[in-house]
Amino acid sequence: MxxxxxxxxxxxxxxxxxxxxxxxxxxxxxxxxxxxxxxxxxxxxxxxxxxxxxxxxxxxxxxxxxKTTPIDGSSYYLEKLVKDGHRILIVTASNPETFGAKTKKLMEMFPFLSKEQIIREDNKQRIMGDILIDDGVHNLIGGRYKKFLFNQPNNSKFNEQEYDITRVYSWKDIYERISNLVA
Ligand SMILES: [Mg+2]
Incomplete structure (x- = not known):
């Protein structure tokens, strides 16, 4: 695989x-x-x-x-992807002032990630990877990675098909699509 x-x-x-x-x-x-x-x-x-x-x-x-909370299924399926041998990098556009608190909370919610796997970056197109999963269309457009748009009300009006972007609806959906890609 x-x-x-x-x-x-x-x-x-x-x-x-x-x-x-x-x-x-x-x-x-x-x-x-x-x-x-x-x-x-x-x-x-x-x-x-x-x-x-x-x-x-x-x-x-x-x-x-x-006080933030995990999205349904994100912890369970991210950990499954780690166990399948994939390398996970969390890439987040963040205020430097609160990046520490945000990282701390992310590591509590996703204890299988290390702090080196949490990256602050405003221009995600600069980061190398095979796939980006993101709800912000501006992070996907122009990237050299495969693009999964995480369905949210903020992107509901966006026509992903014009940009070769796949809309995904849940973490189970993401896990199944990635498993199919590498099978
Ligand atoms: Mg986002």
Whole structure:
């Protein structure tokens, strides 16, 4: 079986970000925005009365990152991919200020990963790998890797077929597709 280098996004691909982010803003500013309402990458559009700084503020809090949770099935299937012999690299665009807290939480949620496997990088196209799994279309377009778009409301309007990108719907779906690729 072929062994792959699998690049994998963190936010909203292996860990829930948007649900916690919205919960924080909804609580603080008394809104009721739901994840399904956020159908573009720019979350500030969901809070037109708030300033961009107010919307982004939670992302600069270490405590906020300590409260994030794994996406359904991500830990189980990532560990299965590791056991199958693949090399996993988590590639995340992150604020340097909170990257430590985020890494710490990721290592708690995914204890089979080491800190060397968690990379902060804004331009993911610079990283070499066989596949990138990501919910952000801007990370997939132009990359030399095979592209799996993790289905989320923020990318629901994107036509992945125009870009040779495969939309994936769950971690079970991802695991089965990768297993088929290397069989
Ligand atoms: Mg993401």
């Amino acid at each position: 072929k062994k792959l280098t699998i690049l994998c996004d963190a936010d909203d691909t292996i860990q829930e970000l948007t649900v916690h982010w919205l919960a924080e803003l909804n609580r603080k500013y008394n809104y009721n925005v739901k994840k399904e309402d956020v159908t573009s990458w720019d979350i500030t559009k969901a809070y037109p009365e708030l300033t961009p700084d107010e919307v982004l503020e939670p992302l600069y809090s270490n405590e906020f990152w300590s």
